[in-house]
Amino acid sequence: MALILFLAFSLFLQGALGDIVCEQLPTELCSFSIASNGRRCILENYVSLTAGKMEYECKTSQVAVDIMHEWIESDDCISACGVDRQSVGISSDALLQPHFAAKLCSPACYHHCPNIVDLYFNLALGEGVSLSDLCKVQRSNPKRVMREVRSSGAAFGPMGAAPMGSLSGEYYEIGYAPAEAPMYY
Structure with a gap:
């Protein structure tokens, strides 16, 4: 009997507390939230056919987060x-903005906002850059970061002949790598 009461109470408590489901979040809390299933929530926009204006909705992305679940980012972070x-969607474009990189690398963000740092850490890796190295350069020479990150057809990434596995923990130079030419058919 005690087991049945425990299970019933557990189900009731889970339903009362609720899980975070992106599609149920208000749009003003959507961006930088993580659902109970570990997927990032993203804000998407669309033109309403009935009202004829831009509308926003919160959706579950395919981007999974390993280190945290059920997270709504604080206003402080x-x-x-x-x-x-x-902000609509998830993009690494913000890393190209000098003021954004300075704020992201600031101690107030970098050391106290793991969700946002994790997101941009992975976005930077997708571009071939280590966020920790980018922040080291940002602290020592902010103008150099923007010179090196700004791209006009070249993708930024690690330079040198070191294999990727040997780069962890070591400083390496951030530089330009030639982008492949577009293919036309």
């Missing part, structure tokens, strides 16, 4: 990291 709750 949104401000400290220089991100915007109304």
Whole structure:
């Protein structure tokens, strides 16, 4: 009998507390939130056919987070990291903005906002750059970061002949790598 009561109470408590489901979040809390299933929530926009204006909705992305679940980012971290709750989608483009890189690499963000740092850490890796190395350069020479990150057809990434596995823990130079030419058919 005690087991049945425990199971019933557990189900009731889970339903009362609720899980975070991206599609059920208000749009003003969507960006930089993580659902109970570990997937990032993203804000998407569309033109409403009935109203004829831009509308926003919160969706579950395919981007999974290993280190945290059920996370709604705090206003303090949104401000400290220089991100915007109304940002649509997930993009590494913000890394090209000098003021954003400075805020992201600031101690207030980098050491106290693991969700945002994890997101941009992975976005930077996708571009071939280590966020920790980018922040080291940002602290020592902010103008150099923007010179090296700004791209006009070249992708930024690690330079040198060191294999990827040997780069962990070591400083390496951030530089340009030639992008492949587009293919036309």
